[in-house]
Amino acid sequence: MLDLIISTLTQGFIYAMLSFGIYITYKILDFPDLSVDGSFPLGAAVTAVLLVKGVNPYLTLLAAVAVGAVAGFVTGFIHVRLKVRDLLAGIITMTALFSVNLQIAGSNLSVARTTDTVFTAAPTM
Numbered sequence: 130m131l132d133l134i135i136s137t138l139t140q141g142f143i144y145a146m147l148s149f150g151i152y153i154t155y156k157i158l159d160f161p162d163l164s165v166d167g168s169f170p171l172g173a174a175v176t177a178v179l180l181v182k183g184v185n186p187y188l189t190l191l192a193a194v195a196v197g198a199v200a201g202f203v204t205g206f207i208h209v210r211l212k213v214r215d216l217l218a219g220i221i222t223m224t225a226l227f228s229v230n231l232q233i234a235g236s237n238l239s240v241a242r243t244t245d246t247v248f249t250a251a252p253t254m
Contacts, residue, residue, distance in 0.1 A: 139248055160208075163219035167226025168200035174233040186247045200226060 147169050154162040172193035179189040200222060208218040 161216045161219060162201075162204060163216070164200055164204040164222035164226065165219075167223040167230065168197045170230045171200055171226050171233070172197045174230050178233060180244050180246065186245050186249075190247055 147165070150169075151162075151165050154160050154165065175196050176189045176193045179192055180186065184192075203225075204218050204222040207213050207221055208215050211218075213221065
């Protein structure tokens, strides 16, 4: 039962980070950024690829944050420099990231249960 509670909280915290990112762009920045729908899976795909290759889980976390920031930068660049409306800039980035995510992941990419993640590596440190 305790294992179920821990896994539920872990999954809930992951979705909480996603919803917090959406909240910031919609309410605080007043920018309807739909690229979150592409940048969140982008970070997951990069993390999964790096974990399968045996990279340190904490470095994969930094890499996921970095590629998410690059995705946000691309949306901002399209909006500010190319003068595309904010909603359309997010849609363009989201659509482009869908193809990028498929290219990064290759095919059905899954992380083996024996691979260390941020959540399993913490107790060993």
